Amino acid sequence: MELRARVLLAAAGEEGMSTAEYAIGTIAAAAFGAVLYSVVTGDSIVNALTRIIDKALSTSVG
Template sequence: MGNRLLKALMARVRRAAVRADGGMSTAEYAMGTLAACGFAAVLYKIVTSDVVSGRLQALIGRALDAPF
């Protein structure tokens, strides 16, 4: 009886090891979405700040005034 139980357990462990994770769970999607939104908010604040906005406008102005 012990040998059969051990074989069944080993087979179950092998099946679990072979089975691939199909993707993220709902909680992982929620955390990923929350992190992405937080990162987007921080990036938006940085890009719309006076210093970065001024430098981006200067960079675009120089690119548009470049001689061809």
């Protein structure tokens, strides 16, 4: 009976694990999205992309 009680307690003790992991993963994804958004919308990235596009468009073929 003691083994069965340990198994039941172990199984019951992990019920919140998936919820906590899900919450931490969601927070991490939101933080990563915020950082990525701030980097992409920053002036240096926009200027670099503009230079690349201008260079590609101004290059004459042939």
